[in-house]
Amino acid sequence: xxxxxxxxxxxxxxxxxxxxxxxxxxxxxxxxxxxxxxxxxxxxxxxxxxxxxxxxxxxxxxxxxxxxxxxxxxxxxxxxxxxxxxxxxxxxxxxxxxxxxxxxxxxxxxxxxxxxxxxxxxxxxxxxxxxxxxx
Numbered sequence: 001x002x003x004x005x006x007x008x009x010x011x012x013x014x015x016x017x018x019x020x021x022x023x024x025x026x027x028x029x030x031x032x033x034x035x036x037x038x039x040x041x042x043x044x045x046x047x048x049x050x051x052x053x054x055x056x057x058x059x060x061x062x063x064x065x066x067x068x069x070x071x072x073x074x075x076x077x078x079x080x081x082x083x084x085x086x087x088x089x090x091x092x093x094x095x096x097x098x099x100x101x102x103x104x105x106x107x108x109x110x111x112x113x114x115x116x117x118x119x120x121x122x123x124x125x126x127x128x129x130x131x132x133x134x135x
Contacts, residue, residue, distance in 0.1 A: 009053070010044040016060050030059035
């Protein structure tokens with residue numbers, strides 16, 4: 001499967017149509033096409049002409065713009081962001097490791113939805129230990 005403008009424009013068009021609270025039939029009527037034609041464009045099964053794109057986005061009171069970037073630049077940016085997130089998680093784990101070593105081995109680990117992120121649990125345990133020591 002190839003990914004390009006034809007496959008990217010469909011989901012974008014659908015998102016904007018839904019944001020405008022229009023059905024496919026309503027948008028198609030405004031743009032001078034059929035609901036079936038619009039459905040095929042939104043699903044990425046049909047490459048629309050630039051004239052049709054102009055009509056569709058005009059009917060949504062939007063202007064479609066195009067920009068050029070290096071091939072796979074979006075992938076490179078995603079990889080860089082993931083590496084940064086991974087580094088941040090690793091830094092948090094390094095800070096929490098000494099505390100984790102002091103926890104009883106029978107205490108189950110609880111995660112907050114991201115593998116390896118235990119900071120909320122350890123923070124609450126530290127706060128709980130501090131308040132019990134105060135009494």
